[in-house]
Amino acid sequence: MALHFHVDEIRELIQKGDYTGLSKMLKDSHPVDIAELFGELEPQEYLNVFKHLEFSTARDVLEELDQEKITFILTNIKPKYAALLIREMSSDEVADYLGMLPEGARQNFLHLLKQQDQKDIRALLSYPETSAGGRMTTDFIAFPKDMNAQEALNKLAELAPDAEMIYYVYVVDHEGKLIGVLSLRDLVLSAPDTTLDRIMYTDVKKVLASQDQEEVTRLMEKYGFLALPVVDEEGVLLGIITVDDVMDVVEEEATEDILKMAGTEEEIDPEKSSPWYRARRRLPWILVALFGEIVSGNVIKNFSEALQALVALSFFIPLLMDMGGDVGTQSAAIVVRGLATGEIEPWDIWKNLLREIRVGVVLGIINGAIVGSIAYIWQGMPALGLVVGISMVLNLTIAAFLGTFMPLMWNKLGRDPAVTSGPFVTTLLDIIGLFVYFSTARWILKL
Structure with a gap:
């Protein structure tokens, strides 16, 4: 395991109860590395480590773990803290996780969320897992067409912490239909009083929520997008699919094809x-x-x-x-x-x-x-x-x-x-x- 810390050192700090030293050792570690570390520890050990992570790090680590570890952690920490973590996770990650749970457990976790968050997650869960709707996140930035550049920048600073991606700003009409897109660069370089409908690009590449994930992958690869908007049949903006979601799709599709090429569609399921x-x-x-x-x-x-x-x-x-x-x-x-x-x-x-x-x-x-x-x-x-x-x-x-x-x-x-x-x-x-x-x-x- 290519980590800059050793599992034995982590275990020794846990046994000593030296969580100050533990926090110091993990302070600058990437969430992916910490998640990988959890795979080398016993459940109670990685639970103790998780409890002493900073909130933002804990949230990011949670998104990198498998279903079994997420469930173990969320059911063994304080409910309020679990609710806060779930609320701060990206909506698509939460939907992917909850979609793997039995109905009873899913409802228990959904009840920890605010009503609007519950509505968003239930909407994501209603789409097939392999569709654009099943892959999208509802954490995106969209502004009305009559907002000016300065207002958009001010609002962007307020919304950015909760958005999945801020490089693209989508423009919608009064019905929420997608009519344009502009980059953060376009927004910054525009005159403050210029309305968005005057600087936006109207030729927006988008996908329907019902489209297959492989079509989304091909479109993003073709145009080199970092994100792609997802709309319904009426053109209403529902969410976005980001490049990291596409990477997951590529890996899954490649694994599926390799298994089938070998004469089995079997997936590794505990x-x-x-x-x-x-x-x-x-x-x-x-x-x-x-x-x-x-x-x-x-x-x-x-x-x-x-x-x-x-x-x-x-x-x-x-x-x-x-x-x-x-x-x-x-x-x-x-x-x-x-x-x-x-x-x-x-x-x-x-x-x-x-x-x-x-x-x-x-x-x-x-x-x-x-x-x-x-x-x-x-x-x-x-x-x-x-x-x-x-x-x-x-x-x-x-x-x-x-x-x-x-x-x-x-x-x-x-x-x-x-x-x-x-x-x-x-x-x-x-x-x-x-x-x-x-x-x-x-x-x-x-x-």
Whole structure:
């Protein structure tokens, strides 16, 4: 753990009751580092540390902890202090935390908040977790269009401590509809008596609360925004999504896709981490692989005469299968990522297919020449080298095609393209690869 203090030193100070020394040691520590420290301590130990943090630090540390630690801390400190901490946390962080709690516990914590805060949190909880509404925070800065720059600066100084981000100031009409945006720089450099509607930008990039979080991520990445406003169907400003929220989305989506590419949608959940649960989540894809390999075995059986006539053919089976699987998985991974980031347009199937097929042909020719030469030198049989080389070219070309086509096809059908990778693609490639290999051998070697 890369911290500038040692866990043993912290434990020693706790045991001695030297909380003055503890506070001094943690005074200039980043909240993320303190949260990481909590992961190394026992619950009662990190609770004692938390109780002696400055309020602002305690609030920031709380936002970095997992659900279990937050619940333990909030239920073991004074209710008034817990209420104050929750009120000072950003609304999206509170909503994310409360959304993971059972209904009873959620209501207990909601009752600690003011009526308006309760209303804001309940509104956030009403949106799907993976939507823009579920990701947004209601702690933003918005002023009416007829306010002048000086009034806005004065008001900004008052509201800034409670806002999630002050770099963007949003402008709304009398109905609360978003009509413009300006930066803090624009505001500072404007004449004091200039009204906001004269200095604002009207071409505001925004998202609907119902939009998927991945669309929000692509938009923020495209324009390089630090925050993006969220509106309802009527254009009323509801909240903002900040760049740190987008970073969380990117991490979650990447984790989800990696799990699916591996043939499992399983997430690490302490409540469902038993071996039986994990095995049950992976079993369907393992069964796909199992039955696929049985079919592969049947393909080998049907070409058993060719194997008996030339045992050397069997030496290259693992090589051909592994290479095909590698290229297919690589192509699938590139396409899944491209679809997720918007770099690949789902409707332009043929363009993407042809590009990856060309890549497969190039890889096939290079690897086919190498392995064909090895087969010829090893066995002294030009025909065997030709069989292995041609099979490699065909297998890698087919692998690139399938690895590209499957995700694009499922995406076109409205299904998650990540689920088509992993065991499904590699098993299909095994079957086709074996058939191509032995068919080529029978054709060239006249077996």
